[in-house]
Amino acid sequence: MADNPASAGFLLYSLACLTVLRRNAVRPIALKKWFVLVWLCAVSAAHALDVQRWRTADGAQVLLVERRELPMVDVAVLFQGAGSAADPEGKDNTASAAASMLLLGNREWDEEQISEKINDLGANMSGGATTEYALFGFRSLSKPEVLTAAGEVFKRSLAAPRYDAKVLQRVKDRAALSLQQSESYPGFLADRALTRLNYPDHPYGKAARQTVAKIQAVQTDDLHRFHRSHYARNNAVVAVVGDIGREDAARLADGILAVLPARAAQDGSIAPVRVKGGQFKHIPFPHNQQALIHIGLPVLKADDPDYFAMLVGNYILGGGGFDSRLMKVLRDRHGYTYGAGSTLSAKRQAGPFEIAFATERKNGRAALAAAQQVLRDFVANGPDVDELTQAKAYITGSFPLRFDTNGKLIANLIAAAYYNRPDDWFDTYNQKINALTAADIKRAWQKHIRPEQMNVVVVGGEKAGEF
Structure with missing residues (x-):
């Protein structure tokens, strides 16, 4: 079963839970009791999900599933229309850089300071962009003071990313190197070529038309402009899972979203695909x-x-x-x-x-x-x-x-x-x-x-x- 992705993911999550618990000096759990908790997580998934769902006044969707087996909370925030399909012409990787750097420094704290704060809390934060949207999340113990502090670091980064020029250059160099290395693999070449045939003039094909020059053309002003245009309350989706109730989850989601503009400058819609086959x-x-x-x-x-x-x-x-x-x-x-x-x-x-x-x-x-x-x-x-x-x-x-x-x-x-x-x-x-x-x-x-x-x-x- 080691090659089963679901089983492997479950094991990794269990280890991550244990790491967070250890970081926060939670009383050691006996091995037998730990496996009982892990088993409960798996069993709970077999039953119908009790999904609580609502919209904020600004139109953001919020979803909550309460899971009380472990003292942890996971939060994810999605921004529609903030993926690579929205990359400006001639500025490849803008959406990806804006997303990956968003949690690496904000108006108050630089990358190192944020890392120290998150590590001290025993929390985790991550973010990135897909073709259609940008997605960010954090995991924390459900202990109120820890969860509040982790949420504060998270929302300040969402509201005012620093987009440091040195960090951007590192991100661009890494993306350019990754592209150059990938071009030596036939699987990448096949995927890219098929995407170009399938989406020759459609936003879904933008990532397949990247070049090193266009990646390096992105500047910090481009990232700030992209952030202002695509990150707002009305195009956000918030999901919360874990040891938290409806009232606290609503307060947490509202606090995260409150620091963002009410409406995105870009509507995030994607044009229909004009299919061209037989190539x-x-x-x-x-x-x-x-x-x-x-x-x-x-x-x-x-x-x-x-x-x-x-x-x-x-x-x-x-x-x-x-x-x-x-x-x-x-x-x-x-x-x-x-x-x-x-x-x-x-x-x-x-x-x-x-x-x-x-x-x-x-x-x-x-x-x-x-x-x-x-x-x-x-x-x-x-x-x-x-x-x-x-x-x-x-x-x-x-x-x-x-x-x-x-x-x-x-x-x-x-x-x-x-x-x-x-x-x-x-x-x-x-x-x-x-x-x-x-x-x-x-x-x-x-x-x-x-x-x-x-x-x-x-x-x-x-x-x-x-x-």
Whole structure:
């Protein structure tokens, strides 16, 4: 079970809890009692979630799940429209730098002083940006004076980040180096090329069009301008999980948000995706003995009625590991690859569906044709009864593992709020999965997937056109 991501995450969270408790000189807990507490965390996730949800006067969403097993509180704050999709033209990595530096210094305290304060409290803070939003959080003991002090450091950084020029240069140099190093990996080149084909002129493709020069072009004024435009109360989502009640959680959330402007200057909306399919891109990579093949297209919005049918279908096609069709055909039947899979990402606008695998160069064309045929067959015929039964059992059976730590739970709460999920989203999730029929999945995949329109990227070979 060591390779199970959910189990590994649960273990890491348990160790993090123990670290925070030790930092704050909490009386040592007997080993047996500690494991009982850990077990209670996992068991609580198996029951229906009691999600308390409300909006502030300025329109911010707040979500709370009380978990009293451990004396800890996790808080997350999301800002809609503050992700890389909002990067100014010619200023790559602005959103990422603004987010990653926000907790590294504020108007009153520099990076070292903030680090000392957080360490003295035994708390943790983190932040970053995705394509669509920026997300920040902190974890603290629920002891009122500790939680209040940690929240104070957190909210002052949200309100008035310092954006020190020396820290920015360090962040830019690290981002530039990361980009240069990544360009030596065929997997990165394939991902970037497919994203460029899928989103050639759309904000979702901005991160795939980064250059070192554009990263280095970002200045502190750009970060302050971005912060003023994208961080406000009306585009915020706050999630709180842990040893805290509704009244205290509301007070905590209101205090964090009160230091921000009422409204963001940018509305954070994202334009629809204009899908362009049927494209092929070959990138020579002489040093790689294999051909890396990625197939994909923008497909699914998070609020699409076919969300669950597409989700289950993707598990059967390529998301289910050794049980998936792609693995059974490409690996087991033909021996083309050690592993093949598919992913499906739902976003505010059409998120990408992708098939990826590596194979020997000599098998490249045959393996690509086989993968395309698997996709065509699945879209044409849908899943069989055994595939659907197994997929339902796995997805519904593993669903509680999405909440077995505060960290996982708070991520799911944030996603539910951001994508405007209904209040009963978690309670009815498995019901919606179990209600699906093979015909439902077939209909949804025929509606959303056009196999002949998939964009294809191949990385490998000595020269262009060799594939």
